[in-house]
Structures are given as C-alpha cells and as structure tokens.
Amino acid sequence: MVRKVKPIWEALGKLDRRWVYLFVSLSILFPLLFPLNLPLTVTKHVKAVYDRIENLPDTSAVLIAFDFDPSSIPECLPMAISLCHHVMKSGKVLIVYTNFPETGPIAERVLEPLAAKFQREYGKHYVNLGFKPGNDVLLMALGSSWTTSFPKDFRGNSTQEMEIFSRFPSYRHLSFMVDVAHGATVDFYITIGLAQFGVPLAAGVTAVSIPQYEAFVQTGQLVGLLGGLKGAAEYEKLVGTKGKATRGMDAQSVAHLVIIFFIFLGNVSVVRNIILKNISAMRIKK
Amino acid sequence: MKSLSLSLFIIGVIFCTFQISFGNSISTKVQIDSLKIAVNNQQSLPSKVHLSKPEIQPLFKTERLNVFIFLIIISALVLTFLFLAKRNHSLTLRKIAGLDAIDEAVGRAAEMGRPVLFVPGSMDVDRIQTLAGIAILSKVGYECATYEVDLDVMTRFPLLMSTSQEILRQSYLTAGRPDLFSPDRVQYITDNQFAFAAAITGHMVRVKTAAHFFIGEFYAESLVISEAGNTTGAIQIAGTANSHQLPFFLASCDYTLIGEELFAASAYLSREPILLGTILGQDWSKALFGLLIVLGTLAAWFGWTDFIHWFQTE
Amino acid sequence: MIGTWVAAFFTLAIFSFLYRDNPIYRLAEHIFIGISTGYYIAVQWHSVVKPNVVDKVLLGDYLPLIPGVLGLLLLLRLIPKYQWIARYPIAIYIGVGAALNMIQYTQGFLIAQIQGTMLSPTSINNLLIILGTLTSLTYFFFALEHKHLSKVSKIGIGFLMLSFGAAYGTTVMGRLSLLISRFDFLLFEWLGGMF
Structure with missing residues (x-):
C-alpha cells in the first residue's frame, strides 16, 4: 500500500499548536539552565527615568506606586525593586503605596532588606502606606494631605507623627513619581497627579501597555517609560544589580526567535495557499 | 433617574473643571476624626500631631480655560x-461592518442548538465601554429570544450582573418571549x-458555546478568552x-x-x-x-508658537 | 516549603490545559475562582466598608451613612418589588463617574495629545505621526459613507494595523515574561529547593 505523504507546506499550515508550546518551552528552559549572557543595551526612555531620579536634590521625596497585582509580578516587581533600590541608594525620601490590596505585603518585603542595606530609617527616610481603595478619587484626596487618607501606614503606625509627612504633607510636595503599573492607573496619574498637581511622572508598565504609553513619552507627559521585563533588566543594569529580570533576558531573546520562526513558517504556508488559489482561479477563467 | 444623572454630571463637570473646593474645613475635620479613631481603638496618642495646613485653592483656575x-x-x-436627530429621523450613520455578523452568529447558534456566550467587558457599569456593550447585549438578547437560543452572560461585577439582567429582561419582553428569560443565565x-x-475559558470549552460576543472594556484577559474561544471553533465577535x-x-475573532x-x-443598532446625535x-468634533x-502643524512649521502653547494643560 | 509545593501544583495543573481540558485543571480553576472571590469580599469589608463607614459612624460622624445607605439600596435589586429604588444610586455612580472621567480625559488625553501632534513636518518621524493621526481619525468618521473617503481611510487602516502589530508583538513579549517567571520558579525555587 502506498502511503500518501502530506506535503510539508500543508502540514505546516495545520501544525498542532502543542508542538509550538513544546518548542517555546524548550527555548525558555535551556537559556535559564545554561545562561548565554547576551548583551543588554539601555534605551533612552529608561535612562531618562534613571537620570531624573539621580539628579534630584537630596531633600526630595519620590513616590513609587506599586500598582500591580500578583499576576504582573514577573514584569513589575523587578522594576519596583530596582527603583526603590535607586531611590534609597541615592539618599532621597521614598514613599510607597498601592491601589491593589495584595501588594502591600509585597512592598514591605521589598523595602525591608533595602532599608537594612542602605541604613534608611522607617518614618524618616521611607514609608510603606499600604493599600487604600479609591484610585483617582484617592489621588485627588492625596493632593490635600497624605495623613488624611492614610491615618495609619501598612504597619499600623500613625502617620501623624512621622517626620516624612511633616516635611512632605501632600502629593503636591513630591519631586517625582513613578507608577509601576499593570493596568490603567497611569492614566489618572497623568490626568490628576501631573495635570492638576504638577508632579513629574514616569511609568513602569507591562509590555502589553508599552505602545499605549509611548504616546505620552512623545508628548512629554511621561518623563520616561520602563517597559516589561526588558525595561526592568535595563534598570537593573543601571543600578548595578542582577535580578530576575536580567536572568530572564536570555530566555526571552531565544523564545522571541523561536516565535518569529514559527510566524514565518505559518505565513509562508498561508501565502503559498493564496498564490495557488489565485493560479487555479486564473486557469478556470481561461 | 436621567435628570438626576444629568444634573450631577453638570455639577461634577463645573466643579472638576475649575476645582471649586470646599475641602479646607473638611480636610481638618477628617484629620481630627482620624485621631478619634486612634483613641477609640485604644491606641496611644501620637506624641506629635501634625495637622497639615489646609491649602487654599483659588476659586477658578484660569489656566484651565x-x-x-x-x-x-x-x-x-x-x-x-442631539436636537437635530430628535427632529430629523433621516439622520443615519454609515453601515458598520461586523454588525451583520450578529445575526449570522445567533443564526449559527440556533442551527447548532448550542448557546451563545456574551461577555460585556471586564469592567464595571460606570465605564462607557461597558454601557456600549450592554446596548449591544440588548440587541443580541432580542435576537436570541426571537430564535429561541440560550444566552449566557458572564460578568465580573455584581452591579453589571444586575444591570445585564434588567436589560435582557426588557429585550426578551420586546421580542415577545419573556418566558424564555432566565436570570440565572446572567x-x-x-x-x-x-x-x-x-x-x-472553562465555560466555553465545557458548554461548547456556538457563538461568543466579547464586547466592552477588556484588558489582559482578552487574549486568554479569545484564543481559548478560537480553539473551540465558535464564531467570535469582539469589540x-x-x-x-x-x-x-x-x-x-471573526469580526x-x-x-x-x-x-x-x-447607536446604529438602537437607532x-x-x-445617533452623540455619535454625529x-x-x-473629530473633524x-x-x-x-493641521493648523498646529502649519504653526509649528512657521514658528507660530503662541497657537501651540494655548493647548498647554499643565 | 508548603507554599512552594502548593504553588508548583497549581502551576502544573493550569499548564495541563495546554494538552487538553482535564479534571486537575478544572479543580485548580474552581479553587482559584473561589479563593479570589472570598479574598475580595474580605478586602472590601476590611479596607472599604469598615474604615470608611462603620468606624466613622461609631465615632459619631454620620455623614458616611449617606453613601453607605446608597450602597445598601443597590441590594434592593434582589427584591423585584423594590428594584426601581436601586436606579438612584446607579444614577449617582454613573453621573459622578462620567463627570470625573470627562474632565480628566479631556485635559490629560485629548488636548495634550492634540498639542503633541502639532509637530513641524520636517522630519520623517513627525510626518508619519501627523499622517497616521489624521488618516486614522478619518477611518472613525461615521457621518459619511467611506466611499467618499475610501483611499484616506484605507491609509488610516494601514497605520492602525501597523500599530496593532506592534502591540501584538509587545504582548507576546509580556506573556513570555510571565512564562519565564513560572519556569524560573519551577526550576530554581521548587526543584532547586528539593535538591
């Protein structure tokens, strides 16, 4: 019996997606186990954020908003860690809060070791305010006073007696703000925090949101933009650390190449089918 | 309800535009209440009490002109x-490709004897896209009632669930089939x-819904649900x-x-x-x-910076 | 240790859906839905209702009762005879939300972006931004049939599709980041913790 062999292009067009899953998985596993140490270049948007924080006076206060939930930890947490590392290392005052209930404890776990490393005093050099609902309404209230909206911080301490809030009583007294966000919280920092209160703003967003917020960098509403795992890796390079973001870059590069390869194969199959269909249609016409 | 909504909206617009605020006295009062809560909860009073000085805001911010x-x-x-649309019923919008697909999708579900799935976005009913999604839900509900096709609606917020139930109840009533409406399907x-x-995803795979509508405000979950829906072979319409x-x-998605x-x-569906007037x-406004x-581009080219600076918002 | 094993179990359970739907995946899915719902109920009580309404009323400040009562009125939707009452808090919610959004978006998005597009067309980048914006706007013109503006709106669609392609690419990047993180956890925290 002669076995009919399916033409390769037909097979490629109907490739079982589980083969793609397998190859992508392998393309991530191998670089994680055997690092390639591919070079990493820092883009101007990330450098702009770094330079802005670096050039702030020592008496400045910087707000880092941990506006992401556990589903975005892989991309957003390395950014937040690097930013907090930079602010603490450069001696500025750091205020942290979040619009997501799950992220208060995560912020605490980030800040404690950094504070110990750089000998920063809680309540004087940094504070974690934790979670408060309200999003844009909360931000409008923060324009008047931190302590009104956050009478207690994440640890349960009264904010009234903290030195930070006697020096920087409201959002308007901040010198800079970075929103590490997985969703649309950046929107109201632009419309309220920047437009109404005049506090310069940068954003660290997941890769999905990069095209959306590039437009705001172009108009100057955002000082800079950290995008996805690569943005986090770039910032880690700038502050001189090697965290999970840097470790994931090799895997990301190889996986991208594998995906481009499959997209190419799939499109070759589709274009070939279109050409064959047109040729047979022309033959029928004749 | 409409007039209450409208009046609150107008008040809100005026207040927010010019930042008219009576916040000074409220701010101090709230700070005192925070201290009272600390006392009530038998926490020690802070050694230093900083009542932040209420900031005096101007009545009108002229830079917001x-x-x-x-x-x-x-x-x-x-x-x-709006006025013209109410008086002149011949005002219409151009045909939107993809709306014919609604009939096609519901028809296909009727042929296969399988339900339709509608997801009116992953945000709450205060979002404009959700309201638009609900308007299309009304149309889809009407079609499903007419063709006697089961319609499942899945929502992420309780308020949206109850609003969707209300809308669907009305649609089924309009189609003359109130008996087919089941609030449990929302x-x-x-x-x-x-x-x-x-x-x-689980619902699509297990129930094997024949048609999917993802219409509203979506975020990262859009890829998950549309891709999973694609694997089931259902016709998918998204917006x-x-x-x-x-x-x-x-x-x-197909459309x-x-x-x-x-x-x-x-607007096109509801007429x-x-x-209609709003869209027109x-x-x-877009024109x-x-x-x-175009004028600003010319201004930038010829150096008329005053024109461009008038649009400054910060 | 237990947390790591539980996380690894659920990670692999969800991954099993890649092969096909199975009871382990369904178990993980239902546990996830149940826990998240319960968690959010608890968070809503502890972070929203108790500090903003209950604590303040107990102190003698009765102003928060107004939004508190409005919120409770929403529950009347469950009683068919009194459903009409729930329309009032919905009206307030929608009206105030729309007003806030309208000002914020007009100022921060609309006017600022219009100003950002007022560029001198002396470089290719600027020219592309201006052309892309104007032609894309034409596609979303619903008052006239596209036959009047077909060529311009086709260019607009081209620009839109280019931007969607870029967005798709960055999203693939984002999803890969999530996968890399999960693999990192499985390799170094779960298996690495075992050995």
Whole structure:
C-alpha cells in the first residue's frame, strides 16, 4: 500500500499548536539552565527615568506606586525593586503605596532588606502606606494631605507623627513619581497627579501597555517609560544589580526567535495557499 | 433617574473643571476624626500631631480655560446633533461592518442548538465601554429570544450582573418571549481578572458555546478568552476601545469592532436619536480636532508658537 | 516549603490545559475562582466598608451613612418589588463617574495629545505621526459613507494595523515574561529547593 505523504507546506499550515508550546518551552528552559549572557543595551526612555531620579536634590521625596497585582509580578516587581533600590541608594525620601490590596505585603518585603542595606530609617527616610481603595478619587484626596487618607501606614503606625509627612504633607510636595503599573492607573496619574498637581511622572508598565504609553513619552507627559521585563533588566543594569529580570533576558531573546520562526513558517504556508488559489482561479477563467 | 444623572454630571463637570473646593474645613475635620479613631481603638496618642495646613485653592483656575472651551465646543456640537436627530429621523450613520455578523452568529447558534456566550467587558457599569456593550447585549438578547437560543452572560461585577439582567429582561419582553428569560443565565463570577478569564475559558470549552460576543472594556484577559474561544471553533465577535487589546481580538475573532465602532454600533443598532446625535456630534468634533492638528502643524512649521502653547494643560 | 509545593501544583495543573481540558485543571480553576472571590469580599469589608463607614459612624460622624445607605439600596435589586429604588444610586455612580472621567480625559488625553501632534513636518518621524493621526481619525468618521473617503481611510487602516502589530508583538513579549517567571520558579525555587 502506498502511503500518501502530506506535503510539508500543508502540514505546516495545520501544525498542532502543542508542538509550538513544546518548542517555546524548550527555548525558555535551556537559556535559564545554561545562561548565554547576551548583551543588554539601555534605551533612552529608561535612562531618562534613571537620570531624573539621580539628579534630584537630596531633600526630595519620590513616590513609587506599586500598582500591580500578583499576576504582573514577573514584569513589575523587578522594576519596583530596582527603583526603590535607586531611590534609597541615592539618599532621597521614598514613599510607597498601592491601589491593589495584595501588594502591600509585597512592598514591605521589598523595602525591608533595602532599608537594612542602605541604613534608611522607617518614618524618616521611607514609608510603606499600604493599600487604600479609591484610585483617582484617592489621588485627588492625596493632593490635600497624605495623613488624611492614610491615618495609619501598612504597619499600623500613625502617620501623624512621622517626620516624612511633616516635611512632605501632600502629593503636591513630591519631586517625582513613578507608577509601576499593570493596568490603567497611569492614566489618572497623568490626568490628576501631573495635570492638576504638577508632579513629574514616569511609568513602569507591562509590555502589553508599552505602545499605549509611548504616546505620552512623545508628548512629554511621561518623563520616561520602563517597559516589561526588558525595561526592568535595563534598570537593573543601571543600578548595578542582577535580578530576575536580567536572568530572564536570555530566555526571552531565544523564545522571541523561536516565535518569529514559527510566524514565518505559518505565513509562508498561508501565502503559498493564496498564490495557488489565485493560479487555479486564473486557469478556470481561461 | 436621567435628570438626576444629568444634573450631577453638570455639577461634577463645573466643579472638576475649575476645582471649586470646599475641602479646607473638611480636610481638618477628617484629620481630627482620624485621631478619634486612634483613641477609640485604644491606641496611644501620637506624641506629635501634625495637622497639615489646609491649602487654599483659588476659586477658578484660569489656566484651565482651554479645557473649559474645549468642553463647551464638544458639548455644543453634541447637543446640536442631539436636537437635530430628535427632529430629523433621516439622520443615519454609515453601515458598520461586523454588525451583520450578529445575526449570522445567533443564526449559527440556533442551527447548532448550542448557546451563545456574551461577555460585556471586564469592567464595571460606570465605564462607557461597558454601557456600549450592554446596548449591544440588548440587541443580541432580542435576537436570541426571537430564535429561541440560550444566552449566557458572564460578568465580573455584581452591579453589571444586575444591570445585564434588567436589560435582557426588557429585550426578551420586546421580542415577545419573556418566558424564555432566565436570570440565572446572567452570572457574576468573581472580581479577580484572571479567575474571571479562567471561568469564561472553562465555560466555553465545557458548554461548547456556538457563538461568543466579547464586547466592552477588556484588558489582559482578552487574549486568554479569545484564543481559548478560537480553539473551540465558535464564531467570535469582539469589540473594544482599548487599542492594546484589539490585536488579539483581530487575530482570533471573526469580526472585530475597532475602537469607536463599538460606540457607533450601539447607536446604529438602537437607532435612538440620543445615541445617533452623540455619535454625529463626536464625528464633527473629530473633524474639528483634525483641522486643529493641521493648523498646529502649519504653526509649528512657521514658528507660530503662541497657537501651540494655548493647548498647554499643565 | 508548603507554599512552594502548593504553588508548583497549581502551576502544573493550569499548564495541563495546554494538552487538553482535564479534571486537575478544572479543580485548580474552581479553587482559584473561589479563593479570589472570598479574598475580595474580605478586602472590601476590611479596607472599604469598615474604615470608611462603620468606624466613622461609631465615632459619631454620620455623614458616611449617606453613601453607605446608597450602597445598601443597590441590594434592593434582589427584591423585584423594590428594584426601581436601586436606579438612584446607579444614577449617582454613573453621573459622578462620567463627570470625573470627562474632565480628566479631556485635559490629560485629548488636548495634550492634540498639542503633541502639532509637530513641524520636517522630519520623517513627525510626518508619519501627523499622517497616521489624521488618516486614522478619518477611518472613525461615521457621518459619511467611506466611499467618499475610501483611499484616506484605507491609509488610516494601514497605520492602525501597523500599530496593532506592534502591540501584538509587545504582548507576546509580556506573556513570555510571565512564562519565564513560572519556569524560573519551577526550576530554581521548587526543584532547586528539593535538591
């Protein structure tokens, strides 16, 4: 019996997606186990954020908003860690809060070791305010006073007696703000925090949101933009650390190449089918 | 309800535009209450009490004049076309490709004897895209009632669930089939984004729904649900104004309403003068913005910076 | 240790869906939905209702009762005879939300972006931004049939599709980041913790 062999292009067009899953998985596993140490270049948007924080006076206060939930930890947490590392290392005052209930404890776990490393005093050099609902309404209230909206911080301490809030009583007294966000919280920092209160703003967003917020960098509403795992890796390079973001870059590069390869194969199959269909249609016409 | 909504809206616009605030005295009062809570909870009083000095805000912020003028112009255009649409019933919108697909999708579900799934976005009923999605839900509900097709609606917020139930009840009544309406088919799943996506995915795969409608405001879950729906072979129609989610819908759905087509679709389907007038007013606002961009481009080319600086908002 | 094993179990359970739907995946899905719903109820009580309404009323400040009562009125939707009452808090919610959004978006998005597009057309980048914006706006013009503006709106669609392609690419990047993180956890925290 002669076995009919399916033409390769037909097979490629109907490739079982589980083969793609397998190859992508392998393309991530191998670089994680055997690092390639591919070079990493820092883009101007990330450098702009770094330079802005670096050039702030020592008496400045910087707000880092941990506006992401556990589903975005892989991309957003390395950014937040690097930013907090930079602010603490450069001696500025750091205020942290979040619009997501799950992220208060995560912020605490980030800040404690950094504070110990750089000998920063809680309540004087940094504070974690934790979670408060309200999003844009909360931000409008923060324009008047931190302590009104956050009478207690994440640890349960009264904010009234903290030195930070006697020096920087409201959002308007901040010198800079970075929103590490997985969703649309950046929107109201632009419309309220920047437009109404005049506090310069940068954003660290997941890769999905990069095209959306590039437009705001172009108009100057955002000082800079950290995008996805690569943005986090770039910032880690700038502050001189090697965290999970840097470790994931090799895997990301190889996986991208594998995906481009499959997209190419799939499109070759589709274009070939279109050409064959047109040729047979022309033959029928004749 | 409409007049209450409208009056609150107008008050809100005026207050927010000019930041009229009576916040000074309230701010101090709230700080004192915070101290009272500390005392009540038997916490030690703070050794130092800093009552932040209420900041005196001006009654009107004149640097916001450009925002006010823009709002006046847009509102005037919208109200003009609203008035015209009510008086002149021949005003229409251009046909939107993808709306014919609604009948096709429901028809296919009727042939296969399988239910239709509708997800009116992953945000709450206060979002404009959700309201547009609900308007299309009304149409889909009417079609499902007419063809006697089961319709499952999955929502991420309880308020949206109850609003959707209300809308569908009305649609089934209009179609003359109130007996077919079952409020249990409109479900509130969970607030968590990816748990919601997982539930939708599971439902599609297990129930084998024949047609999927993803119309409203979506975020990261859009890729998960549209791709999972694509694997089931169902016909999928999507629509969202979140431009960063459109690529996934375009890649895995049969028809996609791009951006503002979502709002135009709800106006096109309902033929309500209010919605029609709103879309037409927005259209001519867009034409105005295009003209401003052209003028601004010329101004930038020839160095007329005053014109461009008038649009400064910070 | 237990947390790591539980996380690894659920990670692999969800991954099993890649092969096909199975009871382990369904178990993980339902546990996830149940826990998240319960968690959010608890968070809503402890972070929203108790500090903003209950604590203040107990102190003698009765102003928060107004939004508290409005919120409770929403529950009347469950009683068919009194469903009409729930329309009032919905009206307030929608009206105030729309007003806030309208000002914020007009100022921060509309006017600022219009100003950002007012560029001198002396460079290719600027020219592309201006053309892309104007032609894309034409596609979303619903008052006239596209036959009047077909060529311009086709260019607009081209620009839109280019931007969607870029968005798709960055999203693939984002999803890969999530996968890399999960693999990192499985390899170094779960298996690495075992050995």
